[in-house]
Amino acid sequence: MSRNLTAELTADLRSRIVEGAIRPGEKLPSENTLITEHGVSRTVVRAALTRLQAEGLVATERGRGSFALTPPSASTTAAPGTRAPVTLEDRLHLLEFRMGVESEAAALAAVNRTDRQLKAAEAALADFVDSGEHPAHAMKADYEFHRAVAAASGNPFFLDCLTSLGQTMIAMPRTRLITGQPHYSGDHFAQVVHEHRSVLAAVADGDGPAAAAAMRSHLANSRRRMRAPQE
Incomplete structure (x- = not known):
């Protein structure tokens, strides 16, 4: 069965935000860093960030990057x-x-x-x-x-x-x-x-x-x- 790379990256970043490894207000790793760390394409990284934005866990500011938001308790x-x-x-x-x-x-x-x-x-x-x-x-x-x-x-x-x-x-x-x-x-x-x-x-x-x-x-x-x- 083929891996769903977007789902895997989304799950990893989600858990890091919810568990506090990436704290509210903290900047997420850059796209290039995530590409290197996870061995995925830029398309996969952007798709994962889009999912996290829809969940209210991430905000992306043009020119500044993506930041973790306060997860609901x-x-x-x-x-x-x-x-x-x-x-x-x-x-x-x-x-x-x-x-x-x-x-x-x-x-x-x-x-x-x-x-x-x-x-x-x-x-x-x-x-x-x-x-x-x-x-x-x-x-x-x-x-x-x-x-x-x-x-x-x-x-x-x-x-x-x-x-x-x-x-x-x-x-x-x-x-x-x-x-x-x-x-x-x-x-x-x-x-x-x-x-x-x-x-x-x-x-x-x-x-x-x-x-x-x-x-x-x-x-x-x-x-x-x-x-x-x-x-």
Whole structure:
């Protein structure tokens, strides 16, 4: 049986990142180094890096190389029986699903939220704003904001849905940078903060249609950022 060189190289690099041999923010070996170490072609190396990018484990910056990202921990994975997003296509499909679910949740939150639930959403947003230079923290805070909006809907099935999806439902754009640099890159992070604030403002004002529109716009923009070519 012939060896699948791309799969072997992908598995090796994946394990090194997940196990911490290559730490978050650390630069991966160059293409030439990987070619020499593994005895593979440049095509194989680039295919393996593409797979790791789709899994959210690697970010490649033109002219600088590829860097390891913070891998999701076991506590951030989807619930058993829930499809976990792995490929770019999976993440795009998940964002489409979330647009339908979370837009309605935001609309209901504007009508049903309590003062305590509004404060919880405000706290989650503040945590997100403060986490821009820490990718793992930012991912968790982003997730908690969306859960807070779902909880404020007054319908427990919305919260159950987001809880079952787990933190990996948060779609990191291809331009997400390494630890120690802005979470989405400067302009993108500021835009996401603005989008979250728009959702929260509509919920606070009790404007259901505006809250739904703001959430739909945010997730549609997330989908666009996910599809955007690397800069």
